[in-house]
Amino acid sequence: MRAALIATLVVLAGAMLLAARDAVNEQPRTTADSEQALPTIGAAPGFTLTSQDGARVSLRDFRGKVAAVTFIFASCSSTCPLLTAKMAQVQDELGSDFGTRIAFVSITVDPEHDTPEVLKRYAQTYDVDRAGWSFLTGSPPLVQEVIRRYGVFASKIGGGDVDHTNLTSLVDRRGMLRVQYLGVRFDPEEFRHDLLSLLDEP
């Protein structure tokens, strides 16, 4: 009887210690999380475009997932390959979260030439996971409007080239625009961390 009482007290003490430790750990983590939470810029601009597989894809299809929306064109020989390769690297590092909880969306800035077939070949070049990465095109005016609303500049400059800014936007599970990455030199680890931090949000 006495041994049972001691054992019960030990278990209770242990439980109290664990609870206390969790409470101590919980408090600073909450504070830190709130300090480091990504800003909420506003509602992400919606779109409905056509994927590399010919399917209609809308931003709202990604509701419940974290999405990275960026802009490229298939014949780009300067910065787009760097950007797509960087995202492909992050795709691999995301493991099973990619596709199920995190999606990438690359929208062409050259819709006149980037048909679904062209984008399909482009995607194959980078060995992308089609379940989680959509390459989108559409009518030029429609695409141009999406480009503009995401804060990207794009303009044809002849010779098949498109003058455009590289901007990658993270959209949270509620469809809110949270942060944008300028250029192609951003840290892929920070990018991955931001994606995962949005997954952790309630």
Add this chain to the structure above:
Amino acid sequence: MITQSRRRFLAMASLANAAALVGAPKPHAADAPPETTTIRLAKIPGICIAPQYVAEELLRVEGFTDIRYVATTGAYQHEQIAHGEVDISLHFAAPTILAMDGGAPITVLAGVHVGCFELFGNEDIRSIADLKGKIVGVQGLGSSPHVFLTGMASYVGLDPMKDIHWIFSPSVKPMELFAKGKIDAFLGFPPEPQEMRARNIGHVIVNSSVDRPWSQYFCCMLIGHTDFVHRYPIATKRALRAILKATDLCVSEPGRVAQLMVDGGFTAHLDYALQTLNEVPYGVWRDYDPEDTIRFYSLRLREAGMIKSSPQKIIAEGTDWRSLNELKRELKG
């Protein structure tokens, strides 16, 4: 991004057609539309303010439809802003502080880049202190080079008013006077340093992109007319976002930006423009605290007797970092 070439014109025409098909262009979605769609920026002979020269299309993305470049001299750009002729512009830190101390309605919004200016001297000059007793050329009293040099001389213990023989030359560029041997030193701003190197004239005493402490403080800051900033806070933030995006473009694609500046008529020499973009550190707007810059130059100018206000007063009454702080979090790079 500059519309003056035929290619640019055609590109803009196709953009306009696209916009017409989908209705009036909607601005960048994040915030409300700008309260005004008109914005006036300065155009100066100097090209270190490259970001605002290539920001035109990015400003359109932000909802501005009437974007004007107002020609002014770089030396007195703050006057155009103070008089309400320019709404927002990159301008040099030190003369901006001087103008603010004089009551000009200017609000500093962000630091954009460091490293614009280089002090050139003849063979007798090896340091700033060697300017004592020497002839230094500037465009005019209170011009940007004059104010910066005054602060620099004061920093090393000189009395700028007494120890330096100033030559004020509004009509002939001090760079040309220096090349002819008529002055001992001058402060050059891009593309002048690049041209001096190409002509192999003089040597650099201070290069503000690498020499401390000057390299630790912004030379170019984004400033706005206070009324514009107060009346149009969303437009202000949108303009700031466009110019900061363009600043990153200067880092990532200097060749493209240099060509745009030439095509747009902002400079004639592609090689000087490209050198400027490669030499001036454009990638630091997130890293340095602009308030440090205001404090540093306010102290220098106060030491030199050029201003009466304390740094705290200048900062409290003449700065607004809210948009910058938001954009630092919203725009990673």
